[in-house]
Amino acid sequence: xxxxxxxxxxxxxxxxxxxxxxxxxxxxxxxxxxxxxxxxxxxxxxxxxxxxxxxxxxxxxxxxxxxxxxxxxxxxxxxxxxxxxxxxxxxxxxxxxxxxxxxxxxxxxxxxxxxxxxxxxxxxxxxxxxxxxxxxxxxxxxxxxxxxxxxxxxxxxxxxxxxxxxxxxxxxxxxxxxxxxxxxxxxxxxxxxxxxxxxxxxxxxxxxxxxxxxxxxxxxxxxxxxxxxxxxxxxxxxxxxxxxxxxxxxxxxxxxxxxxxxxxxxxxxxxxxxxxxxxxxxxxxxxxxxxxxxxxxxxxxxxxxxxxxxxxxxxxxxxxxxxxxxxxxxxxxxxxxxxxxxxxxxxxxxxxxxxxxxxxx
Amino acid sequence: xxxxxxxxxxxxxxxxxxxxxxxxxxxxxxxxxxxxxxxxxxxxxxxxxxxxxxxxxxxxxxxxxxxxxxxxxxxxxxxxxxxxxxxxxxxxxxxxxxxxxxxxxxxxxxxxxxxxxxxxxxxxxxxxxxxxxxxxxxxxxxxxxxxxxxxxxxxxxxxxxxxxxxxxxxxxxxxxxxxxxxxxxxxxxxxxxxxxxxxxxxxxxxxxxxxxxxxxxxxxxxxxxxxxxxxxxxxxxxxxxxxxxxxxxxxxxxxxxxxxxxxxxxxxxxxxxxxxxxxxxxxxxxxxxxxxxxxxxxxxxxxxxxxxxxxxxxxxxxxxxxxxxxxxxxxxxxxxxxxxxxxxxxxxxxxxxxxxxxxxx
Numbered sequence: 001x002x003x004x005x006x007x008x009x010x011x012x013x014x015x016x017x018x019x020x021x022x023x024x025x026x027x028x029x030x031x032x033x034x035x036x037x038x039x040x041x042x043x044x045x046x047x048x049x050x051x052x053x054x055x056x057x058x059x060x061x062x063x064x065x066x067x068x069x070x071x072x073x074x075x076x077x078x079x080x081x082x083x084x085x086x087x088x089x090x091x092x093x094x095x096x097x098x099x100x101x102x103x104x105x106x107x108x109x110x111x112x113x114x115x116x117x118x119x120x121x122x123x124x125x126x127x128x129x130x131x132x133x134x135x136x137x138x139x140x141x142x143x144x145x146x147x148x149x150x151x152x153x154x155x156x157x158x159x160x161x162x163x164x165x166x167x168x169x170x171x172x173x174x175x176x177x178x179x180x181x182x183x184x185x186x187x188x189x190x191x192x193x194x195x196x197x198x199x200x201x202x203x204x205x206x207x208x209x210x211x212x213x214x215x216x217x218x219x220x221x222x223x224x225x226x227x228x229x230x231x232x233x234x235x236x237x238x239x240x241x242x243x244x245x246x247x248x249x250x251x252x253x254x255x256x257x258x259x260x261x262x263x264x265x266x267x268x269x270x271x272x273x274x275x276x277x278x279x280x281x282x283x284x285x286x287x288x289x290x291x292x293x294x295x296x297x298x299x300x301x302x303x304x305x306x307x308x309x310x311x312x313x314x315x316x317x318x319x320x321x322x323x324x325x326x327x328x329x330x331x332x333x334x335x336x337x338x339x340x341x342x343x344x345x346x347x348x349x350x351x352x353x354x355x356x357x358x359x360x361x
Numbered sequence: 362x363x364x365x366x367x368x369x370x371x372x373x374x375x376x377x378x379x380x381x382x383x384x385x386x387x388x389x390x391x392x393x394x395x396x397x398x399x400x401x402x403x404x405x406x407x408x409x410x411x412x413x414x415x416x417x418x419x420x421x422x423x424x425x426x427x428x429x430x431x432x433x434x435x436x437x438x439x440x441x442x443x444x445x446x447x448x449x450x451x452x453x454x455x456x457x458x459x460x461x462x463x464x465x466x467x468x469x470x471x472x473x474x475x476x477x478x479x480x481x482x483x484x485x486x487x488x489x490x491x492x493x494x495x496x497x498x499x500x501x502x503x504x505x506x507x508x509x510x511x512x513x514x515x516x517x518x519x520x521x522x523x524x525x526x527x528x529x530x531x532x533x534x535x536x537x538x539x540x541x542x543x544x545x546x547x548x549x550x551x552x553x554x555x556x557x558x559x560x561x562x563x564x565x566x567x568x569x570x571x572x573x574x575x576x577x578x579x580x581x582x583x584x585x586x587x588x589x590x591x592x593x594x595x596x597x598x599x600x601x602x603x604x605x606x607x608x609x610x611x612x613x614x615x616x617x618x619x620x621x622x623x624x625x626x627x628x629x630x631x632x633x634x635x636x637x638x639x640x641x642x643x644x645x646x647x648x649x650x651x652x653x654x655x656x657x658x659x660x661x662x663x664x665x666x667x668x669x670x671x672x673x674x675x676x677x678x679x680x681x682x683x684x685x686x687x688x689x690x691x692x693x694x695x696x697x698x699x700x701x702x703x704x705x706x707x708x709x710x711x712x713x714x715x716x717x718x719x720x721x722x
Contacts, residue, residue, distance in 0.1 A: 121611065121613055125612065247611075248609030248611070248612070248621055250482065250608075250610050251608060251633065252485075252486055253611075256609070257632075260632055263609070269621055269630070
């Protein structure tokens with residue numbers, strides 16, 4: 001991959017209104033990131049949006065330099081060595097920054113997450129489970145938070161563990177993590193979606209959780225409070241069709257409530273590494289398709305993209321894209337392009353299950 | 362019900378080779394217990410068995426007197442107030458001896474069982490759950506053993522609880538149970554399958570467990586060792602199509618292993634009375650058929666019961682009765698009677714799923 005392509009992809013990913021889907025659709029449509037970048041202003045204008053802020057070449061070069069200086073590298077969705085399971089997940093980030101042993105991506109991966117203020121027993125359990133999973137050849141993924149996350153990494157450190165951080169890859173959060181994060185860069189992996197230098201904010205954590213769930217064949221939760229981030233990660237794993245596992249506890253222990261409820265809701269009860277290996281076997285044994293390639297030839301459509309028609313068919317209620325295609329009578333590619341234009345103009349909202357709606361003006 | 366019928370039914374139930382199925386089939390075939398008793402010697406002889414030991418009238422009268430003296434009464438399968446759910450279960454005992462408030466049988470019933478050497482926390486939990494279930498209008502059934510059983514009864518005592526004992530209703534086992542068992546006879550129910558005076562033996566406990574599971578819409582297990590009686594009760598509940606529930610615990614606690622494994626095997630994880638009420642709702646709301654009546658007119662068959670033919674079709678491997686009927690070409694009632702005769706002669710073995718085999722000579 002050329003630096004030129006790398007810079008173009010990074011600019012595209014860092015431009016306004018370019019989410020996971022738009023990024024992929026644009027490269028699919030125009031064949032290269034560079035061609036997509038060139039077409040962006042026109043596309044946005046056609047759907048009547050405000051002019052789009054496109055990331056500058058200088059900014060992208062600065063980011064690439066910072067990533068390289070930190071010892072990391074950029075991974076782009078659709079291109080190896082971007083993690084394959086994550087590539088298959090909805091809403092996977094267009095770009096990831098990674099440091100460490102990329103060969104670990106080849107292993108089956110399991111997320112091990114839980115409460116920051118976990119009990120001493122649960123922390124000990126998470127450390128042991130992390131170790132046993134890693135010894136079994138599994139990449140143990142977590143979020144480098146206090147409590148269960150830290151214990152999971154610590155247990156698996158000598159074998160295979162990956163941390164996904166909410167801020168930039170060069171930011172240590174919480175601060176006491178500095179040493180552990182550096183150790184992970186040496187022995188394991190650290191991943192970030194945000195550019196270097198980004199301080200983690202509350203809004204970054206759900207993205208971080210989505211990456212953890214998306215990279216993993218399954219997510220194990222150890223001690224989670226009701227409505228906690230760990231339960232969100234579990235929900236994201238379930239939505240991605242991955243295995244959800246939980247470690248039970250006594251009903252007399254309030255910290256066990258989240259996990260017990262997960263099990264009541266259908267999560268697999270796990271007590272040890274063998275239970276986990278059994279649960280993820282269907283994922284691990286399945287032959288995975290290589291990352292979907294966006295390198296296909298650009299789509300050739302005639303100039304009559306039915307943007308007005310598609311706009312008319314849309315409203316504030318989410319409808320399946322398939323239905324828009326059917327109702328419009330236009331070719332699928334043309335409808336997708338019209339949706340892309342509306343998206344770039346900030347006028348489209350994408351929902352779960354491939355549904356879209358028009359954003360109120 | 363006349364004392365004469367009561368004595369006849371009791372003699373039938375206490376005679377050799379008369380199990381749950383044979384008892385019912387005999388009354389169905391002959392219309393009354395008295396008629397069945399009269400026919401027994403001939404029936405047994407026709408299949409070439411040893412002469413049958415039939416319980417004497419004097420013995421039955423002595424048992425009835427002992428039951429009455431202890432303040433109890435006899436319940437016969439197929440006749441109210443025999444517990445309805447138990448009546449629907451395979452292998453329910455022909456006769457039960459009961460003391461206490463029979464009106465409690467009208468309530469939805471749940472079994473709450475577990476380890477004798479349970480942790481203090483689990484004992485406290487069982488007591489609280491027993492209380493909450495009983496307060497919710499549920500009859501809490503258990504086995505009056507030490508540990509979880511005793512706690513379940515104790516919690517539910519002021520509202521609704523039933524103990525099924527392995528020995529006679531007038532035997533206190535373990536001895537420290539004397540006071541609790543007496544209290545249960547006052548405020549709740551005590552049930553026994555064995556005649557008064559029977560000291561409980563190891564072989565009696567599986568029968569006791571079958572009654573506990575059979576009486577209940579569901580069975581809850583709190584702390585059970587692998588291969589313990591509580592897990593057998595849970596398996597019997599599952600086989601009877603009833604709900605199996607388990608209270609989880611930390612994988613670090615060896616006493617939680619049995620319950621956690623039950624949950625992994627499909628039992629519903631329960632943490633409180635609300636979870637239990639939700640789980641058994643399908644049973645509790647279902648309109649139950651009245652007890653199947655064995656008071657129907659006797660079946661009239663011609664004299665040519667195909668006993669030789671049925672015997673020929675049978676072997677040491679269990680086969681479905683339906684298949685014997687089909688292969689014999691004989692009327693279903695005739696085949697059933699032939700099977701009954703083989704049973705009385707001690708030559709038939711009955712297996713799960715309505716299968717039968719011939720006992721090796």
